[in-house]
Amino acid sequence: MAAVATDPRPAQVRATAVDSRYRRGAGRWLVLAAAVLVGLAVLAPFGIMLLNAFKSPQDYAANGPLSLPSSLYLDGVVAFWERTDFPVKLWNSVFISALVAVGGALLSLLNAYAIGIGRVKGRLWIIALFLLANMLPQEALIYPLFTMAQSVGLSNSQWSVIIIFTVIQSAFGTYLLSSVLGTFPPALLEAAALDGASRWRILWQVVFPIVRPTLSVLMIFFFIWTWNEFFIPLVMLTSNDTQTIPIALASLQGDRMMDAPTINAGSLVSLVPAVIFFLIFQRTLTRGVTAGAVK
Amino acid sequence: MADTALTEPRSRADARPRASRGTRRRRPQWVGYLPYLLPGAVAFGVVIGYPLLTNVYFSLFKWRGGMAPLRWNGLGNYVDLLGDDKFWTSFGNSLAMIVAMVLVPTLLGLVLAAVLFDYLGRRFGERVSSVLRATYYLPQILPVAVAGVLWNWILNSQTGALNVILRGLGVETPPNWLGDPDTALPSVMLVLIWVQMGYPVVIFMAALQRVDPELYEAAELDGAGWWDRFRAITVPQIRPETFVVTLTCTVAALKVFGPIYVLTRGGPESSTLVPSYYSYLNFFDKSQVGYGSAIATVLTLVIVAVALIILGLQNRAERREREGV
Numbered sequence: 001m002a003a004v005a006t007d008p009r010p011a012q013v014r015a016t017a018v019d020s021r022y023r024r025g026a027g028r029w030l031v032l033a034a035a036v037l038v039g040l041a042v043l044a045p046f047g048i049m050l051l052n053a054f055k056s057p058q059d060y061a062a063n064g065p066l067s068l069p070s071s072l073y074l075d076g077v078v079a080f081w082e083r084t085d086f087p088v089k090l091w092n093s094v095f096i097s098a099l100v101a102v103g104g105a106l107l108s109l110l111n112a113y114a115i116g117i118g119r120v121k122g123r124l125w126i127i128a129l130f131l132l133a134n135m136l137p138q139e140a141l142i143y144p145l146f147t148m149a150q151s152v153g154l155s156n157s158q159w160s161v162i163i164i165f166t167v168i169q170s171a172f173g174t175y176l177l178s179s180v181l182g183t184f185p186p187a188l189l190e191a192a193a194l195d196g197a198s199r200w201r202i203l204w205q206v207v208f209p210i211v212r213p214t215l216s217v218l219m220i221f222f223f224i225w226t227w228n229e230f231f232i233p234l235v236m237l238t239s240n241d242t243q244t245i246p247i248a249l250a251s252l253q254g255d256r257m258m259d260a261p262t263i264n265a266g267s268l269v270s271l272v273p274a275v276i277f278f279l280i281f282q283r284t285l286t287r288g289v290t291a292g293a294v295k
Numbered sequence: 296m297a298d299t300a301l302t303e304p305r306s307r308a309d310a311r312p313r314a315s316r317g318t319r320r321r322r323p324q325w326v327g328y329l330p331y332l333l334p335g336a337v338a339f340g341v342v343i344g345y346p347l348l349t350n351v352y353f354s355l356f357k358w359r360g361g362m363a364p365l366r367w368n369g370l371g372n373y374v375d376l377l378g379d380d381k382f383w384t385s386f387g388n389s390l391a392m393i394v395a396m397v398l399v400p401t402l403l404g405l406v407l408a409a410v411l412f413d414y415l416g417r418r419f420g421e422r423v424s425s426v427l428r429a430t431y432y433l434p435q436i437l438p439v440a441v442a443g444v445l446w447n448w449i450l451n452s453q454t455g456a457l458n459v460i461l462r463g464l465g466v467e468t469p470p471n472w473l474g475d476p477d478t479a480l481p482s483v484m485l486v487l488i489w490v491q492m493g494y495p496v497v498i499f500m501a502a503l504q505r506v507d508p509e510l511y512e513a514a515e516l517d518g519a520g521w522w523d524r525f526r527a528i529t530v531p532q533i534r535p536e537t538f539v540v541t542l543t544c545t546v547a548a549l550k551v552f553g554p555i556y557v558l559t560r561g562g563p564e565s566s567t568l569v570p571s572y573y574s575y576l577n578f579f580d581k582s583q584v585g586y587g588s589a590i591a592t593v594l595t596l597v598i599v600a601v602a603l604i605i606l607g608l609q610n611r612a613e614r615r616e617r618e619g620v
Contacts, residue, residue, distance in 0.1 A: 028414070028415070028418045028419070031410060031414055031415060032415055032418075032419060032423070035407070035410060035411065035415060035427055036427070038407065038431070039427050039430040039431065042430055042431055042433060042434060042489065042492070042493075043430060043433070045445055045446065045449060045489070046433070048449060048456050049445055052456070060454075064456075064459045064460065064463055065456035065459050065460060066456075066460060107334060107335055107338065110331045110332070110334055110335060111331070111332060111335040113328065113331050114328040114329065114331035114332040115332075117328070118324075118325050118327070118328025118329075118331065119325050119328075120325040120326075120328050120329060120332065121323075121325055126332075129339075130339075132599065133339060133343045135546045135598055135599065135602055136343065136347065136595060136598070137549070137550045137570075137571055137591060137594050137595055137598060138550070138552075138571075139552075139570075139571050139574045139575060139578075139587075139590075139591040139594065140346075140347055140350050140588075140591040140592060140594065140595045141342075141343065141346040141347060141350065142346075142575075142578065142591075143349075143350060143353060143360075143578055143584055143587065143588060144345070144346035144347075144349035144350055144353070145342070145346050148345075148346070163338075163342065164342055166338070167338045167339060167341075167342040167343060168342070168343075170335070170338075171339075171343075174335065199327060199328065199331075203331075224436065227438065228437075228438040228439060228440075230438070230439060230440050230552065230553035230556070231552050231553065231571075231575075234556075235575075235579065245438065246438040246439075246440035246441060246553075247440070249438075249440060249441060249444050250440045250443070250444060250556070250557050253444055253447065253557065260448065260454060263444065263445075263448045264445075264448070266444070267441050267444055267445045270438065270441045271437040271438065271441050274436050274437055274438060275436065275437070278436045282429075
């Protein structure tokens, strides 16, 4: 215990010495100002959106986009909420993204188990195929998918979108997980095999618990990616009761009734779920991105 | 992240002893894992393989879609493409998309990541640099359609925020940003830079954490300035991540659809037309399914070719590095 307690001290002394060497000079303030300026430029559209989401059209006409709203105007939010039937769209987005996240991670794990741990023959080609699938433009799949969905009675169905994205997302997941599992400690697998565990049991009781952090990062990625998807939902989901949030917002765009507050409130309401989700999982994400890069 | 099994020499070397270890009569071990590939194989066949081939098949016909008859056209659609100005414009605009989504964000991202990590992070603390990083990343998390709708309004010539501000500053006739063929493409490019910039920053900062800090300390003791360290340590050390960013962003730039759809719909006068939007237009607006399929097929081939070139360059760089060491 005592040794552990005294150990860090020299390191600390060294660290602060280094720090004080850095904490000098006025140049660093200029660099900080430049970096902050870039940050403000990135934030500006968000700021303008916030300022104008709760401002009446008359207020906007009189005082422009940069003033604070003179009074809290909620009609924009209400108009957007009612016109898009927002709760339905929110549920559609959550439902589709969540199922894709779970299904995609599961499919990736099965594929990667065979490729990374099973080391099946020709795995380099299989991975190359998955990589290729990940790069394909969705336009090269959409018309056949569209006609296939019609012929099996899944036109305008969320299940068609769920199935398609489960497969598309798992292409990336397989690629990533295969290289993670390729470095899985063989000692653990051999020990489990000596105990007589089947491949199925090894997958769930040895491999799964260890790659669970990677899987959860994958699921977050899949969720956000699917949430943000535009092209395939635009084509496949054609009626109001099946559409997702981005499609609902975009389809209001041409509408003449869309005044400044409605557009801004709509954008704001549409991005709130994504931001909340991001804030909740930000830690997992940065850890995962780092882990991925170390690999 | 950059650990592609394709380029990893170790996995190839591993495979050989394992295969020869078992006795010859026994089934090789990997066969027992094949059932785990079955669901994936079926799913990929149905959702990707079959539609991809069907799309190529469709591209050989004149077809108005739906119940209309397919009329054989051979390579006619592809011949028509060669003489189609809009087709060439759309691929020309793809180059602009690459500038906006790959070139500028990667260069900016390199500098910003290095400044945050190696300069500001040490002088003002981790917190400052991670808050700035999160700020740069913010546009990446919002649905691209939402970003497009917001920017579409900001850039609107009459009621948009930007022109209202400009008029307030005394500019009599501010540009019609998205409505004028001269300014539409640069405006779209700016929006895409805004959307894209955070991605390389986050990836590069994560990459920098892997670099041995003693390299920097040693360089500093030798009197190397920030720029010297950036050039001699930062850039070469995170080259694998740079390749990954370049590859993924280039593919994304060639595929871009959503921002074009919500910002300009390819207009005005096709000045922002891109291949993916042009094929969508043929599929669902002009009912020229065969022609749309041909565009999508060409786009697929271009993407695969570009990706192979980038992967080849990466392999060569890695090999040269190994030989150099």
